[in-house]
Amino acid sequence: MATQLVIYEEEAGRIQDVCNRLAADASARMVFLVDKAGQLLATAGQVQGLDTTSLGSLTAGNVVTMGGIAQLIGEPEFPNQYHEGANESLYMSVVGARVVLGLIFANKTSLGLVRLRARKAADELAKIFEQMDSKAARGGPGALAEITDEDIDNLFNE
Amino acid sequence: MSHINYAAKEINCKVVYYGPGLCGKTTNLQYIYNKTNGDTKGKLISLSTETDRTLFFDFLPLSVGEVGGYKTRFHLYTVPGQVFYDASRKLILRSVDGVVFVADSQLERMEANLESLENLKTNLADQGYDLGKLPFVIQYNKRDLPNAVPVEELSAALNPGKVPEFQAVAPTGVGVFDTLKAAAKLVLTELRKSR
Numbered sequence: 001m002a003t004q005l006v007i008y009e010e011e012a013g014r015i016q017d018v019c020n021r022l023a024a025d026a027s028a029r030m031v032f033l034v035d036k037a038g039q040l041l042a043t044a045g046q047v048q049g050l051d052t053t054s055l056g057s058l059t060a061g062n063v064v065t066m067g068g069i070a071q072l073i074g075e076p077e078f079p080n081q082y083h084e085g086a087n088e089s090l091y092m093s094v095v096g097a098r099v100v101l102g103l104i105f106a107n108k109t110s111l112g113l114v115r116l117r118a119r120k121a122a123d124e125l126a127k128i129f130e131q132m133d134s135k136a137a138r139g140g141p142g143a144l145a146e147i148t149d150e151d152i153d154n155l156f157n158e
Numbered sequence: 159m160s161h162i163n164y165a166a167k168e169i170n171c172k173v174v175y176y177g178p179g180l181c182g183k184t185t186n187l188q189y190i191y192n193k194t195n196g197d198t199k200g201k202l203i204s205l206s207t208e209t210d211r212t213l214f215f216d217f218l219p220l221s222v223g224e225v226g227g228y229k230t231r232f233h234l235y236t237v238p239g240q241v242f243y244d245a246s247r248k249l250i251l252r253s254v255d256g257v258v259f260v261a262d263s264q265l266e267r268m269e270a271n272l273e274s275l276e277n278l279k280t281n282l283a284d285q286g287y288d289l290g291k292l293p294f295v296i297q298y299n300k301r302d303l304p305n306a307v308p309v310e311e312l313s314a315a316l317n318p319g320k321v322p323e324f325q326a327v328a329p330t331g332v333g334v335f336d337t338l339k340a341a342a343k344l345v346l347t348e349l350r351k352s353r
Contacts, residue, residue, distance in 0.1 A: 004352060005161040012165030037159045037253035038217075038233060039170040053200040053219045057233065061205075061214060064249045098159075144162065144169075144350050147226035152346045155222045155230065156339050 005035055005098070006136040011128055012042075018124050019044035026117035028103040029088065033125070034059050035099050045104075055102075063092060063100050080118075082111065093118050096126040159253035160349050162228075169230045171345050173338075174250055176278050177260035178270035179211070179239030182299040185328040186260060187218045187234055190338060193331065194220060212238040215250050222342060232342055239274070248281045256293035256345040257282075258337055260328075261316055263298050263306035268315065275316055293344030296323045297337045302330075 007015075015033065023031040023045035030045035032052065038060035040052055063081070070078045077097075083090045084107075091103045091114050101122055103114055160171045175183040184204065191202040200219035206212050216236040223230060237247040251257075259278065261271045279289050298312050309325060317323050322340045326333030 004349075005159055007161070007163040007165055009165040012163065035159060035161055035253070037161070037170075037172045039161050039172075041161070041163075051201055054203055054217070057203065057217045057219070061217075061249075064252055065214075065246075068245055068249055144226065144228075147228075147346070147350050149347075151225045152343050155225055155342065155346075156335070 004136070005132075007041065007132065008135060011132045011135075014128050015042050015125065016044070018121050018128070022101075022103070022117055022121040026103060026105065026114045027109045028105040028114065030104045031121075032056070032059075032102045032104075033095075033099055034102070036060055036064065041099060059092060059100055059102055063094060080115070091115065091118060093122050095122045096129045099125070099129065101125065160255045160345070162349075167228050169225070169228045169346075169349065170233065171231070171255040171342075171349065172233045172235065172253055173256045173258060173341050173345060174254045175234065175236040175258045175260055176247070176251075176274065177239055177299075178262055178267060178274040179241070181239060181260045181262040181267070181271075181274075182326075182328040183236040183239065183260050184210075184212055184216050186258075186297070186299075186326075186334050186337070187216050187236055189328055189331045189334045190220065190234070191218055193335075198222070211240065212236055213243070214238065214246050225346060230346070232338075232345075234338075241273075244277065244281070247277070248284060251278075251281050251285055251287070254282075254285075254287070254292070255349070256341045257289070257295075258341050259294070259296045259316070260326075261296060261298050261312060263300045263309075263312060264303055265305050265307050268307060271312075271316055290319060293341060293348050294319075294321045295337055295340045295344065296321060297326045297333060298323065299326045299328050299333075301325045301332070302327045 019031045019042045032043045033041040034056040038057035040056035066078045079094045081092045093101045198221040203217040205214040218234045221231045324333045324337045
């Protein structure tokens with residue numbers, strides 16, 4: 001069963017730094033990171049005008065679908081995917097089996113450069129997620145324990 | 159897989175609407191979408207066929223307010239109900255935090271309900287989940303139809319575990335938000351326990 005993903009302030013900053021650097025180094029229009037449930041974890045670059053929530057959900061849907069196809073042909077996963085558009089293209093890479101790193105880049109940008117930089121960033125991110133998981137396993141700050149039944153009841157109050 | 163972001167003070171959870179074909183899963187999401195303020199909802203995405211049958215999933219991101227200072231957002235998904243889309247259904251159940259089973263109250267859909275519920279258990283088990291341990295609510299939809307089976311009978315057949323159950327008429331919204339609220343509460347209660 002998938003375990004809960006917990007992001008702490010320190011790691012959130014490091015993840016953002018990696019994404020910012022990747023956007024610059026790979027000359028990407030935008031870099032994004034989603035978990036496999038489709039929830040957006042970070043973005044960098046030119047995000048304006050993009051529906052990033054839908055982008056996250058559809059990216060995750062795509063990656064799990066391709067994972068399903070991979071398993072049908074005897075592969076554990078397709079860890080990297082590339083989709084070529086007329087003007088812009090999308091590169092996706094699975095990081096540490098639980099999150100997906102995506103890059104949107106103009107076609108004048110070299111795919112080789114994108115792949116190279118994405119791989120380097122994915123390695124860095126995988127390490128950060130490992131550390132975050134072990135921190136969460138140790139307990140971390142359990143703020144949610146303070147949430148009361150009343151707090152939950154008050155949600156949806158119209 | 160819920161995701162808690164202490165840096166952004168956000169909680170994100172995934173709830174899946176499951177059930178047989180044409181039971182009203184997409185209609186539930188459409189009603190929620192239509193009745194929710196613009197700033198609290200995202201775009202409703204429907205990956206459907208030309209005849210509006212769900213092909214892969216419908217997706218609706220929904221902010222439900224703050225709980226304990228955390229912005230709380232639910233990602234609502236439906237699965238395609240038709241039997242031959244089983245591979246897609248299985249994928250959508252990945253990383254799920256809570257399930258709403260939408261049953262079709264019509265007598266002639268009883269078998270389809272039972273089959274879909276069994277399919278839900280099997281597909282969850284394949285992902286390592288046990289339906290008995292997952293936040294789970296049942297909705298008996300289409301209560302306005304003349305051939306609707308009495309709720310007691312539906313409950314005896316589909317809800318032996320006595321999870322929260324709701325009667326609904328999804329196109330007019332009866333029971334839609336009650337179902338969602340119950341599922342959301344169970345998910346958050348479970349999340350609190352796990353932290």
